[in-house]
Amino acid sequence: MAAKKLRRAQLSQELCERLSRYQITTCQDFLCLSLLELMKVTGRSYYEVQKLLCKVSRACAPKMQTAYEMKLRKSANPSSAFLSTTLHSLDRVLHGGVPCGSLTEITSPPGCGKTQFCIMMSVLATLPVSMGGLDGAVIYVDTESAFSAERLIEIAGNRFPTYFDSDEKLFCMTRSIHLYRELTCCSVLKRIMSLEEEIISKKVKLIIIDSVASVVRKEFDTKLQGNLAERSNFLTRGASVLKYLAEEFSIPV
């Protein structure tokens, strides 16, 4: 949205040309300037610049919805609001399961079972909707190389023996879990940015990142000056992209 070119914000051609002489081509550049600077750059009067500002803002601003419309939309398809974890007490506490459309974080001391939980959620996501799953693919970004495909099959076979009665079904399930091994912060960020197209093409219904902390702690030593800022920069950027993906596609992350 920020990178939207001014041309598409319905500004006149000659105004766009004039602004590009000052290297102002996107809405972001335009809105970051103060009113006086805009007057100097566009050569227009104060009131006209205010009107231009409104026009450009309208091109970037989000759409309004009332809380009531949101509620109606949610109640229109209630079943897709949560991914049940099949642990009944956990589901009760979480009000239905892992929520779709938002980020969920799982933390614990080492060895408690985070990776096992993630593997189980991957199996659950591939199940058909009638069994409480999301009937879709899973993207698993693994930074600790802790994912074991054999364990995946073991969980699937023992948990749902009636469903995974044939090898065929097991292979089908494993084919829909896409594993990416990333070992550095940069590659994790690059992978997160590239996820949008993959989600659409592979019909992904669950994204798991296991784990964010390990790769961040390896690379950023907080005792060194400046690293804290870089680290929080990386984390917030990743978080905002993941939030956007979760909301846009209504999938749990």
Place this chain on the structure above:
Amino acid sequence: MQREVGALPLAPALRARLAAAGFQTAQELLDTGPCGLSKEIGISKEEALEALQVVRQECHGDAARAAGGSGATRKCTALELLEEEQTQGFIITFCSALDNILGGGVQLTKITEICGAPGVGKTQLCMQLAVDVQIPECFGGVAGEAVFIDTEGSFMVDRVVDIAAACVQHCHLIAEAQQEEDHQKALETFSLESVLSHIYYFRCRDYIELLAQVYLLPEFLSEHSKVRLVVIDGIAFPFRHDFEDLSLRTRLLNGLAQQLIIIANDHKSAVVLTNQMTTRIGQSQSTLVPALGESWGHAATVRLILHWDSSQRLATLYKSPSQKESTIAYHITSHGFRDVQPPAVTPDAGGAEGNPRKRPRREEEKQ
């Protein structure tokens, strides 16, 4: 009328030409007329007419101000301000201890900032306020609508439904206890659907969308004149990443603060912002301070810091022009923001004015 040409809000090129032609005051321009102006400076007649209209508008505004009318600069005595402040409403939070330290609740025409660590209840308080602003006047509310600008995506509609349902039920109980006619009439329009449809929600993904939305807010507020609360949930989040140039960030934040102050004053609404906490590494220890730096600290009039103390949530009034600094404890229940212990009440719901802060004991028994 003696306004200098250089101070008029015209295009810079035009101003340069006028100065080169020797015009010094606005009066000279008005005396010349559009045709004369266009001939002297070499601009078209339409442009000259436009410029003169701008000048006339400015001078008219100046004259009105000089005559003591209601121009852009407000001049009034402290007595008038006192009367205004006394009749001004507050937005209650349903937690009487918090309302007490705030001096009655969240004040209109002021910017209130709520800072806190993640998970302490900032978004819950914002959602509670978005519902509470709609309480009808006969129950002690301001009967307004709410604009909710969300940058973090933590707005959960189901939770707002819970909070709104509890609030509506509370008002129903008060009306039953008091049996006054205007209560019944107000209750007809105060239902769950109406509460939800008067919360206007905007989801801004980055700081450009946030800036654009704030530029468009005055227009939106003049269309929806009943809005009394603007909540920006998460003002720190979009500004904390992707900013190599910190001076640009400070400038944008200051511009944002200015616009919000103008919006708060012009439309008589409260502006509530939530901020994150960041760690400041000192000599020997590190402390949690509100994010976005020292200069942002000047933007808000009232600052509330929410924090934990073992397992109890506390709220500290950190900065306020009229109340003293104090800390209270609060609770977040399934109904929303509440006191830690409900205050002891008599069966007839706290006196004739129907104070909605006191929850009648009957309500607890029904639960």
